[in-house]
Amino acid sequence: MWHKAAQLHPMARLTLLILMAALVLLPWADLNLYQVEPGAELGRMMQGLVSPSLSEIDTLTHASLITVAFALIGVGIAALLGMPLALLFHFRVIRGLCAFIRAIHELFWALIFMQVFGLSAITGLLAITLPYACTFAKVYAEILEGIDNQTPLPSGTDKISRWCYSTIPAAWSALVAYTRYRFECALRSSAILGFIGLPTLGFHLDTAFAQGVYDQAATILLLFFALIATLRFWLKPALVPVYLVVCLWALPETPPVYGSYFWQFFTQDIWPKALLLGDWIGALNWYANQLVSVAMPAVGQTLVLTQLSLAATCLLTVALAWLGSRQFGNPISQTLGHGILLALRSTPEMILAFVFLLLFGPSMLPAILALALHNSGLISYLGSRITDHVKLRQDAPKGIDRYSYEILPRIYPQLMTFLLYRWEVIMRESAILGILGITTLGFYIDSAFEDIRFDRAALLIVISALLNVLVDSLARRLRRRAGLRELRMG
């Protein structure tokens, strides 16, 4: 059997590996349906979806503005910080620090800053700015490194002048394009911040769903889709300064913060008492105890959710990757396919998971569905753009045969590359979905904050970050072993 496995195509081997891992972990996953009649609830949701309510449009417009404000100002500051960091990215310390900060989800950052700054503008901005600045640092550094046709400058020109006059201008369009793409991501992050109480669209969505006011929820979702779908019409470079002024004005107020409390939080609150007292044995005991009783089960469940979602995303991508491609169907079905993929990839996992939780109850199933739908929507969209450029022979088969024999084998390596890039994202989201009540890391972190056990929260957040760094390096190794190209994808 091993001899046979060695003969398998690297792509088939990679796929089998992903599916087998999920199969092995399956016994530890709670996939029960708790809601007795998901059909009835779904019916009410659908009814709400087709009759969006305009009764609170003023509040929602304001919430949309705050959502944009967090994203725009957050990305703005992050880009300003990211550039100098990118220039220092060859230092190992900077690289490691950025990888670590980036590995902590925006929502976890928000939970941390909320303890110090409360539900204020600065919490929202910091939660977006910190991880985004570190992502910018990494990707900007990659972009700048990839620039080879530089303007010749007099020899002996100093490094900073060289960057300003030659490297950065040459890379400018790539830098702007990536920053733009991240702004779209930041809009989603910003909306999601509402789930922990900040006044963005997510807050109103959370409330509307929780109270079963589905017509209201529909309005919010449509507003959110409209914001993202019309991005290319309203996000003009010349208008950004105007938007920034409006956004600054729209930000919620930040209550005064006492520097001493900020200091106390990071030097005392997040460390176990034994450690602060200098009781090393006690501290070690505490850490060991937390690792065994809380961290291990939390990490276990996070891994189970991650791997099952990864496998589900893989299968669903294979099922969906023909949607919206010009190689199949007619213009009407292609537009419809594009619409479905757009809806899947622009709805944040958190919102999808929230809806599915209402339908199926608090098992792992809603989270897997949400992660698989969102990610396969994104990967299929990227895949369909490659599919459009595949040149087929004159006598190529049609329909399912065309997809399975001509298209899929050709685009599969790219799909797998995207999937492995999403692995880290899926892991981060698996952890964060715990906030909705699934027993992954996010659940334990959220509860620790609620119980004012900041020492435990800090430990778990660090563990979630390390887990991410680990998966990231594992994915890179797998990509290399399967002979897949490195891509740039944030």
Next chain:
Amino acid sequence: MAQPSLTLSGESLSYEGEQVLAPVTLSIPPGEHVALVGRSGAGKSSLLKLLYQQAPEHIALCPQSYGLVGNLSVYQNVYMGQLNRHNPLYNLCNLVRPWRRHKAAVQQLCDTLGLDEKINSPVDTLSGGQQQRTAIARALYQQAGIFLGDEPVSAVDPLQAKLLIELIQHQHASSVIALHNRQLALTCFDRIVGLQHGKVVFDLPSSSLTAEQLDQLYVA
């Protein structure tokens, strides 16, 4: 399956508003093997394209860029010649696990073409000549009446090219093959169509042509 003859009566071909093939009148009855000769860009591929459109269901096509799927094995690529004979479910099953009877048939074909050891290898690990033989195997496996090939033997040595052409002609009632090898055109084909600048300049039995006449096509 009754064998139609391929007939063109004044059809032409344009690409992005520019005529790449002047109106052609041509008939290829069953039983006749025709060579298309001319420089690159003379219109051979365009003429084959037009011919294919006349009777797609009777034709096994062997396009110039081989039209193979690099990540699939030689077996799967050859099997693709019969995709239209089975339902999609049957084909999907074959993709996961090859059907035994097809595997045996393809193995036999691969033995004939000297691909026997490569049947499970992905096509993009093969040499140019092996890929070309895979493309021919796919066309043969289609078991159609007419073979249309666009330089199907350009990447193999002359001796092998001759054997392959003979095999193709033996398996098909009629064939139209574009090629550069003038000697092969004269010895293996009943009839030769010469093309120049997107026009048919002659259409004669090969017995009435000489190598010098064919060489004329390659002079500017």
